[in-house]
Amino acid sequence: MVLSVLIAILSILALIVLHELGHFLLAKKFNVKVEEFGVGIPPRVIGKKIGETIYSLNLLPIGAFVKLLGEEKSMKDPRSFSEKSLFQKVVIVAAGVVAFWLFSIVTFMILAASSGIPMAVEDETTQRISNSHVQVVGIAPDSPAKEAGLKLGDRIVEVVSREVDKVSEVQEATEKLKGKEATFTIQRGKETLQVNLVPRADPPEGEGPMGVALSRQAFVHYSWYEAPVQGVVITARVTWEIIQQLGGTLARVFAGKGLPGGIDVAGPIGIVQILSGSLALGLPSYLSFLATLSIYLALFNILPIPAVDGGRLFFLGLEFLRKKPLSEKFEGRVNAVSFGILIFILLAVTFRDLTKLF
Numbered sequence: 001m002v003l004s005v006l007i008a009i010l011s012i013l014a015l016i017v018l019h020e021l022g023h024f025l026l027a028k029k030f031n032v033k034v035e036e037f038g039v040g041i042p043p044r045v046i047g048k049k050i051g052e053t054i055y056s057l058n059l060l061p062i063g064a065f066v067k068l069l070g071e072e073k074s075m076k077d078p079r080s081f082s083e084k085s086l087f088q089k090v091v092i093v094a095a096g097v098v099a100f101w102l103f104s105i106v107t108f109m110i111l112a113a114s115s116g117i118p119m120a121v122e123d124e125t126t127q128r129i130s131n132s133h134v135q136v137v138g139i140a141p142d143s144p145a146k147e148a149g150l151k152l153g154d155r156i157v158e159v160v161s162r163e164v165d166k167v168s169e170v171q172e173a174t175e176k177l178k179g180k181e182a183t184f185t186i187q188r189g190k191e192t193l194q195v196n197l198v199p200r201a202d203p204p205e206g207e208g209p210m211g212v213a214l215s216r217q218a219f220v221h222y223s224w225y226e227a228p229v230q231g232v233v234i235t236a237r238v239t240w241e242i243i244q245q246l247g248g249t250l251a252r253v254f255a256g257k258g259l260p261g262g263i264d265v266a267g268p269i270g271i272v273q274i275l276s277g278s279l280a281l282g283l284p285s286y287l288s289f290l291a292t293l294s295i296y297l298a299l300f301n302i303l304p305i306p307a308v309d310g311g312r313l314f315f316l317g318l319e320f321l322r323k324k325p326l327s328e329k330f331e332g333r334v335n336a337v338s339f340g341i342l343i344f345i346l347l348a349v350t351f352r353d354l355t356k357l358f
Contacts, residue, residue: 016297039056112226119234144211
């Protein structure tokens, strides 16, 4: 357990370092002086200057950073970030976000050509797949599944001693078992469990007898020459699905309907828990989840809010429209306020994660 948590933390840190490496490489490309490349958040533990750049390892393993000359305050220096063209600034800032998507593309490409990509497939799908199974992807509150102790990610292996690997097979079985106690064989990581529950004869609308959302999952395989294209296609598809999901969730929240069943908000602790838990499903599932997490990070970083890359790109867009930069004082204040709000939200979600643990 401790090892899996450590691996999860290091994996997230690696994603953030990769993000900063994107900024670093493009800054070097455009001859911007990089004063420091830091792994972790200060205070600094060790640091070594190589050439003109200090490479540091810092105490808190929760991030990374690149310090560019003239990024925070304009400097009349040909190697200053502030003196570069608007196009070069945009490319340097956007490089970090692009790095997240590139990681996903490469990861899905490798999985496609090797073990296969763990993903949702239709019940009718028979080609290119292996290890198909039915997985719980949503649980309604106060439902038979919730009361029986089912968890997100559980695999339904058998229903009353009948093997199942399609969603329709589980649905057909539960329809026949309405009002009767039934035994479900569940695979949870490396454990195989027996769970007893009574499918409801008259369930609430949209919940079904068990009160779960199910998905048929399988490993989808591609040839080596198809894999690069599929890496791009699957990354684009997952990106669009996340955008749709987030849009639908926000629409429900603003309409006062709350979060959909099975949807929850996780902070750093929750993400580490999910990531470490996915290790029990095997390396392909772990890497697939990490690639998906990378897409979430890309989308978050491209949001037009200050204190993230998207906010910086927004300010550069305003600079293009105004034909001159914004006031450094104004931009600094907006960034400081936004950073404070983000920290507050982060602490609130982290506290919520901690209450779930204890």
